Amino acid sequence: MRVTVDLDLCASTGGCAQTCPEVFEIGDDGYVHILREHPEADLHDQVRDAADLCPTAAIELIES
Template identity: 50%
Template sequence: MKVHVDFDRCASSGTCVQLVPDVFELGDDGYLYLRDEEPDEDLRDDLDEAAEACPTDAITVLEA
C-alpha cells in the first residue's frame, strides 16, 4: 500500500494527523508531512478514514 498526498491541494488541517499520526505529521512550520509513504497494511482502515475525512480530498491510498 502507498499513500499519496497532493500537497498543492492540502490545507494542512490536521485531520489526518489526528487519525493516523504514524503516517502524517504537522511540522513546526504548519505544513503537513508524510512520515511513512508505504505504511503497513494494518493501517488501511485508518488511512481510508483519513482520506475520506480530508476536507480538500488531497489524500489517496493506492495499492503497492
C-alpha cells in the same frame, strides 16, 4: 499501499494527523508530512479513514 498528499490541495487542517498519527504529521513548517509512505497493513483502515475525512481530498492512496 502507497500514500501521497497533494500539497496544492492540502489546507493543513491536521485532520489526517489526528485520525492516523502513525502516518501523517503536521510539521513545524505547517505542512503535512508523510511518516510512512508505505504503511503497514494494520494501518490501512486508519489511512483510508484519514483520506475519506480529508476536507480537500488531498490524500491519494495507491492500493497495491
